[in-house]
Amino acid sequence: MSKPFQGKVAIITGASRGLGAGIARHFAAKGADLVINYTSDNSTAAAKELVSELESKHKVKAVTAQCDITTADGPQQLIDIAKSHFTKGGKFQIDILINNAGIVNPAPMGSVTLDEFNKTFELNARAPLFVVQAAIPYLPNDRSGRIINVSSITTSMGFWWQSCYAGTKGALEAMTRVWARELGERATVNSINPGAMMTGMYSGLPQEMLEKVWSLNYMAPLAKPREGIDSPETVEAAKGLGGRPAYLEEVAGIIALLSMPEAGWITGQVIGSNGGGVMTKG
Template identity: 55%
Template sequence: MSRPLEGKLGIVTGASRGIGAAIAENLASKGCNLVINYTSSSSTEPSAEFAKKLSSTYNIRAVPIQADIGTPTGGRDLIASAREHFTAANRFQIDILINNAGIARNALLPEVTVEDFESTYRVNVLGPLLVVQAAQPYLPTDRSGRIVNISSVSSSTGFVTQSVYGGTKAAVEAMTRTWARELAENATVNAVNPGPVEGPMYKTNTPEFLEGIHGWVLHTPLMKVREGVDPEDVVKDAKESGGRPAWTKEVAGIVGMLWWEEAGWCTGQVVCANGGMVMLH
């Protein structure tokens, strides 16, 4: 099995489940050592089990680290803990950083609260900024580093009820372009923009929200279900939803394209990871 990331260190925020977990496994399968970041104490045991599984399956070192990146000290605490676990011969380097952790609080404009705004921007925007700030001194100095920020189609689709969430993802994309310039000697910096993806966040969407995106789903080329290929329950559900969501491993595969050495000439970009729901120029 090819292990192009042998000996490298990757940090994935929000890695205990969903897209983050799929990205972590993709990295591990390439030989990358990992920090599995999670926020809630309820995720302590699952994260430890996940890290153990990755370590034994892929013969890498995976360490779960609890840190709430939505707090002023969360990013600094995460990087400090990573240093404690992965410093060897007085050397600590972060080769790959995936800013995946995020939350969504959907509401129509009259119902948006200040608390919704502040909480979502703290996790989705301030969090990645402070993580990258804390990580910067430990990035490579030969352009070999890779930073990938998880955005969303919501940054450009104007979905109803996503004044706040869509705004945070647009901010992530703006920061991606700035960091691509500021960190050019350290790492490429790109974003990927998933659409609907299987998992707990997608399942929390209201019927009203799903109705609102129905037209988008119908016109997304790769969300069309295939009988005999896709699971029967997905085919059945698509009769109402219009199509299937992405599998987490499919989004992880797009992210995975960006950390190869051959991807070193791509930076400051928003890369499609949504089956063609959004086609950017």
């Protein structure tokens, strides 16, 4: 297997489970050394297990970085942890930074609380800003750096109950364009906008909202489940969602494409990552 990220250091926020772990596995398979960020003590075992898996299976170096990036000093702690493990010959460089950590907090208008909005904004929008800011001194100086922000299909759908989530992910997309200009000599900066994924992300949502998710997935041309090709679990999940969720490796693969040297002419973009559920004009 080709290893285009051999020797490169990638930092992934919110990476102990779900999409973050899927991204880590995809990048490790392509040779990247990894910093696995997470926050809660409850995620420590999963993060350590993931690191052990990546190092054993792919012979890369992977480290955990437990820190809350929504705190004032959390972003700098994350970069300092990475620096302590990946400084070579007195030099430390961040080649790839993936802002994946996020929270949904769905609530219909009339029920949104200030606390819910603040917590969503702190993780989805404010934290990526300060993580990127802390990383700036260690980005390449030849435009080879890659920053990818994980946004959401909801920013384009006007989707029900998503004032907090869509609003804060929309802010992240706006900052993506700002950073693409300001960091142009250091790195490309892009966002992706996935929809439903095989993470169990909808398992705790009310039935009323699941029915609305159905219409979103039904419109995605690549979401029709394929008997004999998709796993039985995926086909079953599609029945209540209007279409199959994305496999994690499908979304991780798009992030990897944006991280390749050949993607050096793409910046400031929101790249469709939802099976055609939203078709954007680039």
